[in-house]
Amino acid sequence: MDRKLDELLFALMQNMTIAVSGEKLAQDLKVSHSTISRWVEKLRGSGMEIRGELFTGYRLTRLPDVLLPQLIRPRLHTREMGRTVFHFFSVDSTNAFALRMLTHGRKVPHGAVVIAESQTAGRGRLGRSWHSEPESGLYFSLILRSRIPTPYAPLITLGAAVALHNAIERETGLDVDIKWPNDLLVGGKKVCGILAEMQADFDRVSALIIGIGLNVNHAALPAELADRATSLRIASGRMQSRIECLMAFLEDLESVLSHFEQSGPSAIIEPWTRHSSFAAGRHLRVNDGFRMIEGMTRGLNASGAIRIETADGAIEEVYSGDVVYWS
Ligand code: BTN
Numbered sequence: 001m002d003r004k005l006d007e008l009l010f011a012l013m014q015n016m017t018i019a020v021s022g023e024k025l026a027q028d029l030k031v032s033h034s035t036i037s038r039w040v041e042k043l044r045g046s047g048m049e050i051r052g053e054l055f056t057g058y059r060l061t062r063l064p065d066v067l068l069p070q071l072i073r074p075r076l077h078t079r080e081m082g083r084t085v086f087h088f089f090s091v092d093s094t095n096a097f098a099l100r101m102l103t104h105g106r107k108v109p110h111g112a113v114v115i116a117e118s119q120t121a122g123r124g125r126l127g128r129s130w131h132s133e134p135e136s137g138l139y140f141s142l143i144l145r146s147r148i149p150t151p152y153a154p155l156i157t158l159g160a161a162v163a164l165h166n167a168i169e170r171e172t173g174l175d176v177d178i179k180w181p182n183d184l185l186v187g188g189k190k191v192c193g194i195l196a197e198m199q200a201d202f203d204r205v206s207a208l209i210i211g212i213g214l215n216v217n218h219a220a221l222p223a224e225l226a227d228r229a230t231s232l233r234i235a236s237g238r239m240q241s242r243i244e245c246l247m248a249f250l251e252d253l254e255s256v257l258s259h260f261e262q263s264g265p266s267a268i269i270e271p272w273t274r275h276s277s278f279a280a281g282r283h284l285r286v287n288d289g290f291r292m293i294e295g296m297t298r299g300l301n302a303s304g305a306i307r308i309e310t311a312d313g314a315i316e317e318v319y320s321g322d323v324v325y326w327s
Contacts (some may be wrong), residue, residue, distance in 0.1 A: 001290075002087060002089050003087075003090055003091060003306040004029065004031070004039060005039055005042060005043055005046075006068050006069060006070065006087055007029055007050060007062075007070075007098075007152075007310065008025065008029060008036065008039050008040070008043065009043055009064070009068065010068055010070045010071075011025055011028060011059060012025075012059070013027070013060060013063065013064075013068075013086050015059075016060050016063065017060040017061070018056075018059065019051075019053045019056035020057045021036065021056065021057035021134060021219070022036045022057055022058065022059075023057075024057070025057070025058065026090060027122045027246050034051060036058075037281065040052070041057055041215040042089075042127060043089075044084060046089035046090065046117065047062065047064070047135065048064050048135060049061045049062045049064075050064075051303050051315065052078055063318055064135075065217075065241075065244060066117060066135075066245075067087060067115050067117065067138075067243055068087060069087050070203060071083035071243060072085055072243060072246070072247065073085070074198045075247060076247050076251070077251055077252055078111070078250050078254045079254065080109070080110055080111035080254065080317075081111040081113075081142070081253055081254045081257075082111060082112075082113045082142075082246075082247070082250040082252070083111055083112075084108070084109050084111070084112040084113070085112070085114075085115060086101075086112065086113070086114045086115070086244065087115050087116075088114075088115070088116040089115065089116070089117050089118070090116065090118050090119070090120060090134075091114075091116040091119060091120070091316050092119065092120050092121040092213060093119050093121050093122055093123050093139040093211075094113075094119065094139055094150065094313055095141045095167045095197055095211035096121070096123065096211055096213075096216055097114050097122055097141070098099050098141045098143050098209045099167070099197060099199070099209060101114075102143070102199050102206075102207050105198075106113040108143050108145065108207075110143070110144070110145035110146055110229065111142070111143070111144070111145075112142075112143045113138040113140050113141070113142050113143070113250070113313065114130070114140060114143070115138075115139070115227050115246075116139045116140070117134050117135060117136035117139075117286060118135075118139070119132035119139050119146055120132075122139060122213065123195055123211070124193060124195060124213075124284065125322075126322055127192065128174065130158055130195075130213045131221070132213070133218060135178065135217070136215070136216060136217045136218045136219075136231070137213060137214055137215050137217075137218065137231075137242075138212065138213070138214040138216055138242050138245060138246055139212075139218055140210070140211070140246065141211055141212070141214055142160070142209070142210045142250075142253070143207055143208075143209055143216050144156065144160065144208040144209075144210065145205065145206070145207050146207060148204065148205040149204060149205075150200060150204060150205055152205075152265075152303065152304075153196065153198055153205050153208055153278040154181070154196075154212075154303065154304040154305070154320060155255070155260075155265055155268050155269075155303055155304035156196075156208060156268075157181070157182055157201060157208075157210060157304075158181070158182065158192060158268050158271075158272050158300075158304045159253065159256045159257060159260060159267075160182070160194055160210045160253060161178050161181075161182045161184065161194060161197075161211070161272065162178070162185075162252075162256055162268060162272050163249055163253035163255075163256050164176075164184055164192055164194075164212065164214070164249055164252075164254035164273040165178055165184060165305045166248075166252045166271075166275075167199075167245055167248035167249040167251075167252050168184065168186075168191070168192070168232065168245065168248075171181065171240065171241070171244050171245050172232050172235075172240055172245075173236070173250050174186050174232065174235055174236055174242045174260045175187075176191075176275070177275070177276065177277050177278075178240050178272060178275050178276035178278065179323065179326075180246065180276065180278040180284075180297070180306050180323065181218040181275070181276050181306070181320055181321070182194035183272075184214075185307045186230055186232070187230065187235055189227075189228055189229055189230040189235075190228055190229045190230070190232055191214065191229070191231065191232060191235065191318075192196050192204070192211060192212065192213065192214040192215065193212075193213050194212055194213075195210075195211040195213075196208060196209065196210050196211070197209045198213065199285055212249075214245065215229065215230065215231035215232065215235065216231060216232050216240050216245060217231060217232070217233045217239050217240060217242070218231035218233065218244050219231075219233065219234070220234070221234075224309040232245075256268065256271075260289075264298045265302045265303070265304070268304070269300050269302070269304065272300065272304075273299060273300060277324075278297060278306075278326070279297060279299055279300065279306075280297050280298060280299050281296060281297065282296065282297045282321055282326055282327070283295070283326065283327045284296075284308065285323070285324050285325040285326070286306075286308065286321040286322065286324070287321055287324055288317055288318050288319075288320070288321035289320075292324075293308055293310065293316050293318060293321075294308075294310065294311070295308040295309045295310040295311065295316070296308065296309045297309075297316060301317050303319070304319070305317040306318050306321045
């Protein structure tokens, strides 16, 4: 976690019109002058434009789009989601970091978020990698610690897709579709993916890690992804605020989860079904890890599995899988 770098960057952001002396920064952050010079170099290495002015000190020359906890916390209207933020300029994978914290027995509050400006080994579903360009996307993992009965874990992940759907539509005005199980599409192309991983005892999930990758301000996607993936910027024709999308998601998820606690599965199944063109009447071919299942979608069951009516009229209930074909 880059807490000290965050503090330094925040101090520079608050003094953008003037140069701040290394001496003053060292005093405020309670470290030596040489530590400040070292941290400034690290920030420059992460793309921050900091001018070092002889005699006067350091000055940011461009306001960076950085997801500093200091910027998020005061504006976030949630009780639990995102109240604790672990922020990195670069990390291997926010999901991997979250799992490491939990495995090492670190006390992490329910709703904590691990955010990275870029990932060196971003993970996608089914062993794929996740393209994690700096400053362009939102790469974060939400840690849910309330003890969730194992069968409900996929449902909570669908709840995250609903919250993302609502947040993106509200922030950007774009039309967002949810592709089963957890992709968000704009204009038929993927804009966001979710990788849920869990720490489980035998019948309870002790922690659910919901990793989210959202393409926000990519000007273009790598050629091998461009026919299937897009970004909010490409789809809307304008830059979008990563921090606003993140806050809108956290606020929406808190409300989705609280409806779920009060009313049960319908609080997630009903909006998911309303917002997904995949819920019913879609012809799919799904690889569930063991076999290929083909048929028409017939809604979700109470645990969030998709019901697929196969050619012989049987209903298969599929909890997770890879949609290899759809029409
Ligand atoms: C997918 O394959 O669609 C899921 C992609 C999930 C990517 C996100 S980025 C933040 C979090 N950390 C990871 O390593 N992966 C998830």
